[in-house]
Structure formats: C-alpha cells, structure tokens
Amino acid sequence: MTTLTESLAEIAQRTRQAAQGLAPQTAAAKNAALEAMAQALEAAAPDILAANQRDCALAQEQGIPSALFARLKLSQTKLEAAIAGVRSVAALPDPVGTVQLHRQLDQGLVLKRISAPLGVLGVIFEARPDAVMQIASLAIKSGNGVILKGGQEATHSCRALVSAIHQGLGATEISPEVVALLTSREETRALLGMDQAVNLIIPRGSNSFVRFIQENTRIPVLGHADGICHLYVDAAADLEKAIPITVDSKTQYPAACNAIETLLVHAAIAAQVLPQIHEALQKAGVVLKGDAATQAIIPVESATEEDWSTEYSDLILAVRVVDSLEAAIAHINTYGSGHTDAIVTEDRAAATQFMNQVDAAGVFHNCSTRFADGFRYGFGAEVGISTQRLPPRGPVGLEGIVTYKYQLEGQGQIVASYSGENAKAFLHQDLPIS
Amino acid sequence: MTTLTESLAEIAQRTRQAAQGLAPQTAAAKNAALEAMAQALEAAAPDILAANQRDCALAQEQGIPSALFARLKLSQTKLEAAIAGVRSVAALPDPVGTVQLHRQLDQGLVLKRISAPLGVLGVIFEARPDAVMQIASLAIKSGNGVILKGGQEATHSCRALVSAIHQGLGATEISPEVVALLTSREETRALLGMDQAVNLIIPRGSNSFVRFIQENTRIPVLGHADGICHLYVDAAADLEKAIPITVDSKTQYPAACNAIETLLVHAAIAAQVLPQIHEALQKAGVVLKGDAATQAIIPVESATEEDWSTEYSDLILAVRVVDSLEAAIAHINTYGSGHTDAIVTEDRAAATQFMNQVDAAGVFHNCSTRFADGFRYGFGAEVGISTQRLPPRGPVGLEGIVTYKYQLEGQGQIVASYSGENAKAFLHQDLPIS
Numbered sequence: 001m002t003t004l005t006e007s008l009a010e011i012a013q014r015t016r017q018a019a020q021g022l023a024p025q026t027a028a029a030k031n032a033a034l035e036a037m038a039q040a041l042e043a044a045a046p047d048i049l050a051a052n053q054r055d056c057a058l059a060q061e062q063g064i065p066s067a068l069f070a071r072l073k074l075s076q077t078k079l080e081a082a083i084a085g086v087r088s089v090a091a092l093p094d095p096v097g098t099v100q101l102h103r104q105l106d107q108g109l110v111l112k113r114i115s116a117p118l119g120v121l122g123v124i125f126e127a128r129p130d131a132v133m134q135i136a137s138l139a140i141k142s143g144n145g146v147i148l149k150g151g152q153e154a155t156h157s158c159r160a161l162v163s164a165i166h167q168g169l170g171a172t173e174i175s176p177e178v179v180a181l182l183t184s185r186e187e188t189r190a191l192l193g194m195d196q197a198v199n200l201i202i203p204r205g206s207n208s209f210v211r212f213i214q215e216n217t218r219i220p221v222l223g224h225a226d227g228i229c230h231l232y233v234d235a236a237a238d239l240e241k242a243i244p245i246t247v248d249s250k251t252q253y254p255a256a257c258n259a260i261e262t263l264l265v266h267a268a269i270a271a272q273v274l275p276q277i278h279e280a281l282q283k284a285g286v287v288l289k290g291d292a293a294t295q296a297i298i299p300v301e302s303a304t305e306e307d308w309s310t311e312y313s314d315l316i317l318a319v320r321v322v323d324s325l326e327a328a329i330a331h332i333n334t335y336g337s338g339h340t341d342a343i344v345t346e347d348r349a350a351a352t353q354f355m356n357q358v359d360a361a362g363v364f365h366n367c368s369t370r371f372a373d374g375f376r377y378g379f380g381a382e383v384g385i386s387t388q389r390l391p392p393r394g395p396v397g398l399e400g401i402v403t404y405k406y407q408l409e410g411q412g413q414i415v416a417s418y419s420g421e422n423a424k425a426f427l428h429q430d431l432p433i434s
Numbered sequence: 435m436t437t438l439t440e441s442l443a444e445i446a447q448r449t450r451q452a453a454q455g456l457a458p459q460t461a462a463a464k465n466a467a468l469e470a471m472a473q474a475l476e477a478a479a480p481d482i483l484a485a486n487q488r489d490c491a492l493a494q495e496q497g498i499p500s501a502l503f504a505r506l507k508l509s510q511t512k513l514e515a516a517i518a519g520v521r522s523v524a525a526l527p528d529p530v531g532t533v534q535l536h537r538q539l540d541q542g543l544v545l546k547r548i549s550a551p552l553g554v555l556g557v558i559f560e561a562r563p564d565a566v567m568q569i570a571s572l573a574i575k576s577g578n579g580v581i582l583k584g585g586q587e588a589t590h591s592c593r594a595l596v597s598a599i600h601q602g603l604g605a606t607e608i609s610p611e612v613v614a615l616l617t618s619r620e621e622t623r624a625l626l627g628m629d630q631a632v633n634l635i636i637p638r639g640s641n642s643f644v645r646f647i648q649e650n651t652r653i654p655v656l657g658h659a660d661g662i663c664h665l666y667v668d669a670a671a672d673l674e675k676a677i678p679i680t681v682d683s684k685t686q687y688p689a690a691c692n693a694i695e696t697l698l699v700h701a702a703i704a705a706q707v708l709p710q711i712h713e714a715l716q717k718a719g720v721v722l723k724g725d726a727a728t729q730a731i732i733p734v735e736s737a738t739e740e741d742w743s744t745e746y747s748d749l750i751l752a753v754r755v756v757d758s759l760e761a762a763i764a765h766i767n768t769y770g771s772g773h774t775d776a777i778v779t780e781d782r783a784a785a786t787q788f789m790n791q792v793d794a795a796g797v798f799h800n801c802s803t804r805f806a807d808g809f810r811y812g813f814g815a816e817v818g819i820s821t822q823r824l825p826p827r828g829p830v831g832l833e834g835i836v837t838y839k840y841q842l843e844g845q846g847q848i849v850a851s852y853s854g855e856n857a858k859a860f861l862h863q864d865l866p867i868s
Contacts, residue, residue, distance in 0.1 A: 020767075024790045103812055109801060111811060118823050119793070199823045220824050241846035248848035333454075355841050356458045359553070367543060367844025376852070377545060377840070378537055378862035389552050389633045390654050391825065394840050406811070406828050407789050410801025412675035414682035418810070428812035 008190045011180050012147065012197035016120050018177035019145030023117045025173060027094035033174040034090035034137055040168025041083050041133065044160065049074060051160035052129060059153050071127040072153055082130040089137040092380040095398040096143045102431040106424065108411040110431070116405045117143030122191050122198040124149045124213060126205035129157035135202070136165050136179045138381055142401045147198065149182040149191060151205075158183065192217035200401065202384055207311065222400060224387035226337035227257025228311050229369045232328040232354065234345035235266040239273055241366055242344040243280050248368040249342065251284045255313045257385060258340050258362075258372040262308060262318045264328045267293065270321045274298050286315045293321035308335040325350050329357045336360060338387045340372040340394075361387060361394035442624045445614050446581065446631035450554050452611035453579030457551045459607060461528035467608040468524035468571055474602025475517050475567065478594065483508060485594035486563060493587050505561040506587055516564040523571040526814040529832040530577045536865040540858065542845040544865070550839045551577030553633040556625050558583045558647060560639035563591035569636070570599050570613045572815055576835045581632065583616040583625060592617065626651035634835065636818055641745065656834060658821035660771035661691025662745050663803045666762040666788065667707055668779035669700040675800055676707060676778040677714050682802040683776065685718045689747045691819060692774050692796075692806040696742060696752045698762045701727065704755045708732050720749045727755035742769040759784050763791045770794060772821045774806040774828075795821060795828035 022030075041048070052074040059072055101113035121144050125131045132148060139146035150158035158181055166176035182191065191198065192213065201221045203213040211225040231249050233242045249260040265273060270293065278298040281288060288294075289303035300319070307318040308331070322328045332341050340362035343354040355363040362372045372395060374382025379397030386393050392400035418424050456464075475482070486508040493506055535547035555578050559565045566582060573580035584592035592615055600610035616625065625632065626647065635655045637647040645659040665683050667676045683694040699707060704727065712722060712732040722728075723737035734753070741752040742765070756762045766775050774796035777788040789797040796806045806829060808816025813831030820827050826834035852858050 020791065020793075105805070105810060105812065109805075220822075238846070244848050245846065248850050252849045252853070351843075357454065359454075360839065362840045362842065364842040365844060367842055367847040368849050370849035371539070371543075371842055371844075371847070372840070376539065376849070376860065378539065378860065388654075389837050391837055393837055403823050403825055403827055405794065406796045406806070408796065408798040408801055408805055410799060410805075412672070412679065413801040413805070414678050415686045415802050415804035415810070416682050419686070426810065426812065 008182070008187055008194070009197065011182070012120065012194055014177050015145040015147055015180045016197060018175040019117065019120055019143070021175055022140065022145065022178050023096070023143045025143065029173045030094070030140055030143070031090040033140055033169055033172040034086055036172045037137065037140075037165050037168035038083050038086045038090075040164045041079075041086070041161070044164035044167070045076070045079055048079060048157065048160045048164065049076065051156040054156045055129075055154055062153075064153060068127050068153070072129070072157075074129055074157060078130060082133040085134055086137040089134075089141050089381055092141060092398060095141070095402045099433045100404060102433050104427050104429045104431055105408075106413065106418075106427050109413050110409045112407045112409075113404050114407060115399075115402045118401055118403050119199040120145040120147060120197060121200050121202060121401060122147050122149070122194070122219065123202045123204070124188055124191070125203070126151045126209055127154055128204065129154045129161060131204055132158055132161040132165075136162075138383060138398065138401065140174060140178060142398050144401060145178045145180075147180045147182060147191060149188050152183075152185060155183050189216070192219065195219045204384075222386055222392070222396060223384045224257065224337070224339065226311055226387065227259070227339045227385075228262070228309065228335060228337040229258055229260045229339050229372075230262050230264060230332045230336055230341045231260045231369065232264040232322075232325075232332070232341070232343045233266065233269065233273055234325060234328075234343055234347060234350050235268040236347035236350060237266075237269060237273070237344040238346050239276065242273060243276055245342070245344055245366070245368050246277050247280050247284055249370055250281065250286055250317050251315065252368065252370050254315050256370065258369050259313070260317065260342075260369055261311055262320065262331075262335070264320050264322050264331060265294075266325070266328070267321050267323050270294070271297055274319070281317065284315070286317055288317050288319055290319040291321060294319045311337075325353060329354060333357075333359050338389070339385070340364065340369045342367065342369050361385070442616070442621055442628070443631065445616070446554065446628055448611050449579040449581055449614045450631060452609040453551065453554055453577070455609055456574070456579065456612050457530070457577045459577065463607045464528070464574055464577070465524040467574055467603055467606040468520055470606045471571065471574075471599050471602035472517050472520045474598045475513075475520070475595070478598035478601070479510070479513055482513060482591065482594045482598065483510065485590040488590045489563075489588055496587075498587060502561050502587070506563070506591075508563055508591060512564060516567040519568055520571045523568075523575050523815055526575060526832060529575070529836045533867050534838060536867050538861050538863045538865055539842075540847065540852075540861050543847050544843045546841045546843075547838050548841060549833075549836045552835055552837050554579040554581060554631060555634050555636060555835060556581050556583070556628070556632040556653065557636045557638065558622055558625070559637070560585045560643055561588055562638065563588045563595060565638055566592055566595040566599075570596075572817060572832060572835065574608060574612060576832050578835060579612045579614075581614045581616060581625060583622050586617075586619060589617050623650070626653065629653045638818075656820055656826070656830060657818045658691065658771070658773065660745055660821065661693070661773045661819075662696070662743065662769060662771040663692055663694045663773050663806075664696050664698060664766045664770055664775040665694045665803060666698040666756075666766070666775070666777045667700065667703065668759060668762075668777055668781060668784050669702040670781035670784060671700075671703060671707070671778040672780050673707055673710065677710055679776070679778055679800070679802050680711050681714050681718055683804060684715065684720055684751050685749065686802065686804050688749050690804065692803050693747070694751065694803055695745055696754065696765075696769070698754050698756050698765060699728075700759070700762070701755050701757050704728070705731055708753070715751065718749070720751055722751050722753055724753040725755060728753045745771075759787060763788060766792050766794070772823070773819070774798065774803045776801065776803050795819070
C-alpha cells in the first residue's frame with residue numbers, strides 16, 4: 001500500500017507539474033491540442049475498438065449486468081460521436097482568463113479577478129470508456145490536469161484511448177502528462193486520500209457509487225447522488241400542459257436524474273386530472289403508486305412513506321394528493337434532493353411562490369423537468385449536475401472546473417497610507433471589463 | 435449526548451424554518467430589521483457591558499492569555515463600532531435576487547439564474563463577542579439563518595447580545611428565530627455533524643482552531659487555517675518600492691493572515707537590497723532569519739526548512755536568496771498556503787509570469803500583501819478569506835454566503851419536442867439582465 005500510494009503520489013506530482021505548464025497556454029494552443037487528440041483517436045480507432053472487444057468478451061464471460069455492458073461497448077458510431085465531442089469542446093469559449101471584476105482601488109492600484117484553472121481533477125467512472133475522451137478534452141480546455149480512473153472492466157479500452165490521446169498530444173505544445181490513467185481498484189481509495197494533490201473529484205456512475213465517493217474523501221466532489229424530482233399539478237393547472245409535461249418528465253428518459261419520481265396533485269383538481277394522467281402514463285408503460293386519496297380516484301398500488309424518498313430511475317411514479325400549494329412545497333422540501341422540481345399552473349402568484357420557496361437547484365414553471373441539463377441550458381458541455389447548495393449548483397459547464405484569482409497591480413502602494421490619522425480613502429471605482 | 439443532539443436538532447430545525455421565512459423578504463424588510471437590531475443593541479448597551487464585565491472577571495480569575503482577554507473585552511467604543519457595523523451592513527446592496535444569467539432557450543422558454551440564500555450558517559468563534567453582531571447582520575442581509583456558537587469565556591456577553599438582537603427583531607417582519615445561540619462546548623461537536631441542517635460553517639479564531647473545524651466536519655467550511663504569504667524582490671526591483679512594501683507587508687499588522695512570513699530576494703540584487711531591508715526592519719523591531727546566502731550578506735539567525743512553512747504571526751521574517759524568478763515561484767508554490775504573494779519588479783514580463791504561475795488567491799505586483807482584504811477590495815463586508823481552490827476564494831464578501839438557483843419559465847414545453855428526428859433546435863439567446 002505504501003508503494004502504491006507513493007507511485008500514485010509521483011503520478012499526481014507529474015500531472016500537477018504538467019498542469020502548471022498547461023495553465024498559461026493560449027486558447028489556440030489548447031484547441032490545436034484537442035484537434036491533434038481527435039486526429040490521433042481517429043487514426044487509432046481500429047486499436048481502440050479491438051481493445052474494447054477484448055474488454056467486452058471478458059465482461060461477458062464474467063456475466064456483467066446488461067446495462068453495464070451497454071455502457072462498456074464501444075461501436076464505431078459511438079467512437080465517432082465521442083471524437084466529434086472532442087472537437088465540439090475545442091469550439092467552446094475558453095473558460096480561463098476571463099476578467100470577472102475590474103476595479104480601481106485607488107489611483108494606480110487596480111484589482112482584477114480572473115478565471116484560472118483549478119489544478120488537477122480526479123475523475124472516477126464506471127464502465128463507459130467514451131467518458132475518457134470527453135473528460136480529457138474538458139480538462140485540457142479548462143487548463144487542468146486530470147487523473148482518470150476507469151472501471152476495471154474497461155481497462156483495455158481506457159489504455160488504448162489514453163495511449164492515442166498521449167500520442168496526439170505528443171506533437172503539440174501541451175504535455176501528454178496532463179492526462180494520467182489509473183487502472184487498479186486500490187488506486188481509487190488512494191486517489192480519494194490525496195487532498196493535497198487533487199483539487200476536485202468528479203465521479204461518473206450510479207447513485208451508490210457517487211455516494212461512496214462523497215463519503216470517502218475530503219476533496220470537493222462535483223456531482224449528485226440523488227435525483228428525486230417532483231412535478232406539482234396545481235389547482236389552477238392547464239391540463240393541456242399538465243398531461244404532456246407529466247408524461248415527458250417521467251418517460252422521456254426514465255433513468256436520467258432529472259426524471260420525476262413523485263407527482264403531487266392539488267386535491268381540487270385530482271378527481272379531474274388523475275384519471276387522464278393515469279391513462280396517459282399507462283400507455284407509456286408507467287406503473288403508478290399512490291397515497292389513499294389517489295387510490296380513492298384511480299386503481300393503483302399503495303405508496304408508502306419510503307416511496308417519497310425513492311429514486312426509481314424506472315417507469316414507476318409515486319402519486320400524492322395535497323391540499324394546498326404550501327403542502328406541495330413542504331413535501332418537496334422534505335423529501336426532495338434539491339435537484340429539479342416543477343409546477344404546472346396558470347396562477348402566476350402560485351408559480352412565483354413555488355419558485356421562491358422550493359429549495360432546489362432548478363425550479364420550473366409549465367415545462368418538463370427534463371430540461372435540467374447543461375446542453376439544454378446552452379452551456380455547450382456538461383461536467384455534471386450538482387445538488388450541493390454552494391455553487392456550482394445545478395448543471396455545471398466548463399465554468400464549474402475553473403476557479404479565479406485576484407491580481408492587484410500597484411505602483412508601490414502600502415496599507416499604512418490608508419490607515420490611522422490622515423488615512424487616504426479608497427476610490428473603489430469599477431472599470432470596464434474588456 | 436442523544437438528548438443534546440436532539441435538542442440541537444430542534445434548534446436547527448427552528449432556525450431552518452425561520453430562514454425559509456426570511457429568504458423571500460425584501461431588501462427593505464431586511465434593512466428595517468437591521469436598524470431595529472441596532473437600536474435594541476444601543477438600548478441594551480448597559481446590560482451588554484455588565485455581562486461582558488462578568489465574563490472578563492471570570493476570565494481573569496482563570497488567567498486566560500492576554501491576547502484572548504483583549505478580544506473578549508467589550509468597551510463602549512468597541513460596542514458602538516460594532517453597532518455602526520450593523521448599520522453599514524444594512525447599507526450594502528442586497529446579495530439575494532440578483533439575476534446572473536438570463537437566456538431564452540427557445541420561444542417562450544426562458545431561463546434565469548438568480549442568487550438565493552444558502553439556508554443556515556453555523557458560525558463558531560473564539561472569545562470576540564463583537565462577532566455576534568457582525569455575523570447576525572451579515573446572515574440577515576444574505577437571507578440566511580445562523581446558529582452561533584461563541585467561546586465558553588464569552589457566554590454572558592453572547593447571551594446579552596443575542597437577547598438584544600431577539601428583542602430588536604421581535605418588532606419586525608423577520609422572526610427572531612433566524613438567530614440561534616449555542617453555549618456549551620459539546621454543542622460544537624454536535625453542530626459539526628449536522629450536515630443535513632447546516633449549509634456552511636464559518637470558523638473565527640486561531641489557525642489551530644480553524645484546522646480543528648476543517649478536520650472534523652463534512653459541511654463546507656469558509657475560512658483558512660494558514661496565511662503563509664511571500665514577498666519576492668526581483669532582480670529588476672525598484673528599491674524605493676521594495677523597502678516600504680517589505681516593511682508594510684511585515685509590520686503594518688503582523689498578526690494578520692495577509693502579513694508576509696518569508697521574503698525572497700533575487701541573488702543579483704541581494705547584496706544591495708538586503709542591508710537596507712535589514713536596517714529598515716530592525717527599526718521596526720523585526721527579527722530576521724536567513725538561509726546561508728542571506729547570512730553571507732547580513733548578520734541574522736539561520737533559517738531552517740521548517741521556517742519556510744511557519745506562520746509566525748509575529749515580528750519575525752524568514753529570508754531566502756533565490757537564483758531566478760522561476761526559483762521564487764517554485765518556492766512559493768511549494769511552501770505557500772495559496773493566500774497572497776507579491777512581486778516587486780519593474781520588469782513587466784517578470785510580473786506577468788509571476789502573476790500567472792503563482793498559485794494563490796491573490797497575486798500582487800508592486801504593492802503590499804496587506805491589501806488582501808474584503809474592505810480594501812471594496813466588498814463592503816468581509817465574511818472571511820478562503821484559501822481553498824474552489825470559489826469563493828480569497829477575501830469573501832456577502833456573495834460568498836449566497837448560492838443561486840435556476841428558474842425556468844415555460845408555456846408547456848416538453849423535451850421530447852427537442853429530441854430525435856424532427857427535433858426542434860434551441861435558440862440559446864442571451865437576454866438583457868435587468
């Protein structure tokens with residue numbers, strides 16, 4: 001274990017040094033490196049697909065679950081899409097070097113706050129070898145080094161991909177050492193303990209996997225374990241909107257974290273709307289569970305207390321009838337995971353109250369919860385969705401993997417001049433952001 | 435312990451509920467509450483000072499260190515200054531409700547990112563009863579509930595202060611329950627474990643105290659344990675600037691976290707500048723320690739490896755001669771705490787390289803490190819200074835104790851319309867921020 005930790009420490013040290021060389025690179029240099037990476041991946045496609053076939057054959061021998069196998073399997077199409085993704089990251093604006101604040105503190109004493117890379121990212125993912133390409137390109141674009149730890153089952157694929165990435169970077173101004181790959185399970189634990197060397201952990205995988213990571217590291221974690229999203233159909237809902245939004249929020253991609261798990265319906269409209277929702281959802285293959293008031297209207301299984309806290313990630317929906325908007329908000333703030341919650345109503349005041357009082361990263365009015373997504377928000381890339389309270393919260397684009405630093409330019413100023421008797425006053429005058 | 439945790443859980447629950455009522459309050463209502471608080475504190479001044487005298491008498495009996503005693507002692511002047519501070523927080527712009535992003539995703543589908551309170555702050559401080567007033571006003575202004583835990587030695591003072599605050603709030607639209615006070619030491623531990631109820635911990639105290647908090651909670655902590663700041667005098671330094679900046683950075687307030695602990699001097703200028711710096715610092719009562727190259731020029735004690743990582747918080751300064759700008763940057767990135775580091779040089783390229791490559795919240799050119807401060811940056815109030823990489827980093831104003839939420843307003847839109855064949859395209863058009 002000591003040897004392992006030491007060798008990992010060396011890897012981390014090399015990645016950090018390479019990242020320090022990457023940080024000041026221009027957007028043009030970083031984009032050229034991404035293009036070289038894309039071309040090297042294209043050239044290595046036969047090797048990558050062969051390595052992936054080896055992983056898939058081993059996985060089948062070991063009988064891994066079919067959902068995991070589907071994520072592991074890399075087809076020519078999937079590979080091409082991932083390479084196109086590398087080029088689309090190159091096309092995004094550079095998140096580094098943006099002036100966020102520009103202020104004259106006094107004559108000739110000028111403060112700037114400028115976005116800067118975080119340092120080194122630790123990215124741990126299950127299966128999904130295509131994540132290697134996406135994450136390596138996001139890291140390079142944001143000026144960060146990255147230590148990748150893929151799932152055991154994807155070892156050959158990850159090695160082939162990182163080898164091609166290293167080859168591509170080799171001919172550019174960016175050191176290949178900005179991207180490091182770990183392959184053994186023990187290294188995951190060791191990585192989680194490197195809070196001096198790794199600045200942010202990004203887990204990609206199941207809820208239980210993310211929760212394990214969150215509970216076993218002191219490094220900040222970007223991600224979410226739970227996605228318990230709600231749709232509330234208010235007394236003043238337009239059913240022409242409520243029914244398609246319910247169906248879309250539940251079924252458009254039920255395994256997604258932004259799909260709803262619980263439907264809340266106002267008592268005044270329940271008898272009218274529940275049979276229609278029941279019918280529409282049954283057509284879509286959704287099994288409903290309901291509280292007593294729901295069961296009095298539609299023939300469904302009973303929902304228990306546990307259902308309100310369950311993320312089904314499947315075609316199952318819990319339904320509860322509530323007596324008021326306040327009761328709906330209280331239910332959401334009690335059982336929700338702070339991801340995304342929506343109201344359907346024509347009552348503007350009710351919508352405002354809901355959006356102010358529901359404590360979630362996303363509060364939606366008259367649209368599907370499935371819009372909670374970095375691409376749909378126009379961020380170009382999505383690094384993850386965070387349900388933590390502190391920013392970055394909600395869908396996170398490249399801006400979530402950079403930080404900022406304050407640069408103060410003076411002409412010899414000292415603080416003593418601004419203190420005590422005859423203290424000079426500060427100007428604190430904001431300057432244009434160029 | 436179970437009873438304690440339970441009662442604390444009840445307090446946290448009440449604070450959270452009160453905070454939910456505070457969150458949607460207007461700036462006017464919050465400012466009126468702050469004014470009422472200031473008036474109640476003025477009216478209760480005799481009680482507060484009497485309570486503080488009781489604490490001071492007990493503290494003297496127990497022989498607490500004089501520095502701690504000085505922080506505990508509340509004079510009429512100190513109380514008046516703190517009450518003026520409450521009113522100055524009222525005068526700051528409201529950090530809640532700011533539109534940070536306004537984007538049309540498609541016709542009639544409009545996204546806004548709006549700043550919002552975090553929820554409940556847990557603030558733990560040593561001695562300093564005046565912190566109660568500052569923190570309670572920052573919490574109310576930012577729409578957050580706050581659970582305060584003062585030092586044992588300030589119990590009577592804190593009770594008298596919070597009692598006055600509660601009385602002041604009693605006559606306003608803000609519930610007095612937004613401010614809660616804990617007084618027993620065991621409650622600190624319990625508070626650190628309440629990661630469901632408390633959203634941010636703000637410790638105020640010594641480095642070891644902050645480190646203890648950081649190492650014993652999973653709740654995000656706003657603050658810093660170390661302030662190991664550097665000043666680098668480059669080969670191209672103007673000595674007319676270098677000497678006063680060195681003196682100011684070290685002596686203007688040596689106990690502050692933004693005072694320098696290590697001076698780095700380029701070898702090419704060392705023989706010229708070190709004697710002058712030595713003389714100026716000796717006049718100011720500073721004891722120097724130096725590496726061998728420094729000792730060859732000025733008669734000082736020898737500095738060891740340990741000195742490079744020591745925050746003296748006192749009139750002591752370690753000095754090292756470096757052969758290059760790169761060596762100075764490497765020293766800072768190895769031993770620094772990422773707080774604030776400065777360069778003195780007339781060489782623009784050297785300054786740019788230093789500011790790009792030094793990894794710290796503040797990188798300064800030709801000015802004192804003592805400028806690293808929320809008030810001097812023009813933030814109006816300083817909640818703390820963070821040396822973590824992720825934002826908020828550096829001096830943190832009110833914006834560091836709020837988060838944001840995404841509000842999406844639709845007219846019945848569903849994601850299915852934007853998927854698959856015949857998918858509608860998103861507009862992603864930024865709208866003016868009003």
